[in-house]
Amino acid sequence: MAFSRSLRGRRPLIAAAAATVALAGGAATAVAVGTGAHDDRSAALATKIDPSVPKNVILLVGDGMGESEVSIARYYQGVDKPLNMDRLPFRGVATTYDLTPLDDVAAKGKENFDPDSASTATAWSTGHKTMINRLGQGNSANKATPGENYETTIEAAKKLGKWTGNVTTAEVTDATPAGPTAHMSQRSCQGPADTRKTCPTEATGAGPNAHGSIAEQQVALRPDITFGAGRARYLQTLTADGTKTVVDQAKEQGFRYLTTKSDMDAVTSLGDAPGSQPLLGLFHDKEVDDNAANMVTEWQGPTAALAGADGNAATCVKTHRQDTAPQEPALSAMAKKSIDLLDAASTAHGNKGFFLQIEGASIDKRDHAANPCEQIGETLEFDKAIGLALDYQQSHPDTLVIVTADHSHSSQIVSADDSELPTGYYNTITTPAGDKLRISYGTNGGNTGTHVPPTGAPSQQHTGAAVPVMAVGPQAANVTGTIDQTDLFPLLTFQKVPSTLPHGTVTVPGPTTTVAGPTKTVTTPATVAPLTAGLAAPGSVGSASARRGFSLSLLASKGAKARVTVRSGSTTVGRGAVSLRGGKAAGLRVKATKLRAGRAATLRVTAVVTAGHERVTRTARVRVTKR
Incomplete structure (x- = not known):
């Protein structure tokens, strides 16, 4: 069966039926990995079903975090030490395909099975499929022609009077954080200069429907919290011959501009109403190190290489960010600060709740780079952020927490036996428990036959496998089974109508029981x-x-x-x-x-x-x- 591409005609998501009372909140202790293997988990899952509408939604996205990337991090940490994401009781998989540009024959895009972060972020952020590299817009004949703008998760949350946040370790104008905050035909049009060059019809001043670069649109949208990298995009000038930057524009419009962890730590509250005193935290510029425009990775290690006599042994340096860039907050620190601020603001001003998206971006970035140490470090740091969200949900059971990924990626666990060397790039890591964990990357490059490791592997490609989706809280049971990423949109935008969970019944034999007597009949209930x-x-x-x-x-x-x-x-x-x-x-x-x-x-x-x-x-x- 084909999945729907828009909200119209969408098949309903059906909550798992259970003949028990649903109890909101609480950690899923009975379904954690490696625990209760001999126990029936049915009752434990049933107690987690809550069909009500959540007040808060926290979406955590591991960029490029397919099941393989999760398994690599889990096995590195230790099979007896479950990840925080293993605490989520409801699990399913989401299909990630996107569309090719419109064609003359069918007047619709055909399925493309290896998507990027822009089209997939658009899928859950708007409920619509679109073409590769596109954000918040529908499909069109080619990449240079903008499509129809769709309402996003943060736009929908703001209409409901909710507080909003957007956190990432990538540039805040990158594809995943741009998904809920912008409408752009091409994801590369992040700053004003980028847009004038690549998306001229969408640059500020180009026409009545031109909304400007992604950075400018984010300022106009005014999420209460924007944390991540991408300072260089915001420092681009609004006009080609001017000196005023997007940062200047944001300051003029009441944004509080933060550039260091100390700046972030010093913030104690948001404004009196959603969007009144937004935070713009840009903690990394591309000139800081060779890690491009993304925040510095938590760990450091060698890039995978082709098969060589040394076995490509790798040692992970686990203090890389804190040693080289202590001014940059960790993802878990940004997540905790965001949850604390949004919760306090909502409680103090209207109690309407909040929507928060948190991205662990460099799982994908280091998977592209074929660097297992850095990929694992980013996955485990992302898992720390998940733990913080789950701790909050446990004490705030009206919060829906969803963990998922935008697309799958290249890394695979393969045999650590040196008699069975992979044909592509790989590294062998020793886990803290002393076990060998060999990670292979084979979606780009390959073995040249020289057996001489090159200086670095070529950028690896995404893969098209379905991605994990996990949840706890109100409406969480709707992620079970196989869904599409577009099916997350109504959950993320507080649209799902509460379902009624059925109760079991006991039937008294016979529809009625008649007591003999000339004038009197007594009838007992049937159920x-x-x-x-x-x-x-x-x-x-x-x-x-x-x-x-x-x-x-x-x-x-x-x-x-x-x-x-x-x-x-x-x-x-x-x-x-x-x-x-x-x-x-x-x-x-x-x-x-x-x-x-x-x-x-x-x-x-x-x-x-x-x-x-x-x-x-x-x-x-x-x-x-x-x-």
Whole structure:
């Protein structure tokens, strides 16, 4: 079946049905990688289904982060140390194809199966497919002819009165961060000078429908937070013969201009209303180092090479950014600052919520460069940002968190046996656990037959595989199965109508029961709804916190009592009880007082919920760390 290319005629996204009460929020402890392998996960997933409309949406995009890139980072970190993204309970895959330019025969673009970041960012940011290198616009006959402008996620959020943010480690005018903030026929038209050269009909002053460069459009849109690189684009002059830059224009319009981590750390609040005092944080210029216009990578390591006698052994330097560019904030620091500021602003001014997009950009950049150390470092830093978003969601269950990628990329895990060397570029890395991890890049270049490693691999190509999509929070179950990237748009723009989750029923035999008598008949109901319940628990807690007490949330479909038991192995370490009102969530704090201090463990939480003769049992797992 073909996927729809626009919102018109879109097939509905169907939430997973479950005969249980949906409980918003909470980490997905029972579905983490490598835990609970022998347990039935159905009940745990059912408790995570929430069909309501979210107040906040946090979208995290790993650029070029296909399943292979995720696996590489996971295996490097250690198979016994799940990634933060493994905490998300709902998972699916999204198709990423884009379109070729319009043709004379079909009056539509044909499918192109190896997309770029611009067309894919447009897909989730607008709900429409478009051609390669295009942003926020529909397809057209050729790349130089602009298409129809579509409403974007940030534009939609601003119409709802929500606060907005856009964070990246690339230039803020690059394809992925430009997706929700601009409309441009070609992604390279980032600054005014770029646009005058490449997209002249869209440059400022070219006509009534010319909106200017991506940088100028971002200033006009006024997201509350814009953090990333790309200072050089904003320092381009607005006119060819002028001296006024986009930065000057932004300052004149009330933007607060930040250039260092210290500048960012010093900000304590946003304005009194969305868009009133926007932050423009441009933390990197292309002259800083040889890493082009993107922010400095967290790690550093050698580029992959062709098969050689040395085995291409690689050592990763994990302090590269903090040693060479301490003035640049890490992605996780930008993410935390953005979440804190947007949450505080929304709470203080109207409580309408926020939309935030966060991109880990250089997973893709270093995959292009065939550099596994730097690619892994960027993936793990992106995963730190995911962890921060999930921690926020756990305490703010009205927040939808979605993690995905724009497209897949080249890197593959291959055998580390030197008798089976890859034909293309590769590096072999020793993991912290002492295992060999060999990464091969083979979508551009290849083995010349000389067996002499060149000075560097050619830029690797994207691949067309579907990308992972993961979610937690209201509407999160809609990402399960195989969807298209355009199907994310209604979730990201607060458009999904709440669905009604079905309850299980018990049928009394026979439609009616008649009691004998000359004048009186008693009829019993044909159906009754059974007791259903849900339990949510934190994904992990520190040892000391577990002993002091950690919070659970319980919910039942009718008035009931819940008794909770906490076990570590076969030992009961804590108990608790709470009364439940039908349809109302209740909190319970349980203390694992008998848990040994300073010891890691996995706690099994069992809640037995009873109402009259009915009884329902729900379980969850909580990982205890030594901290």
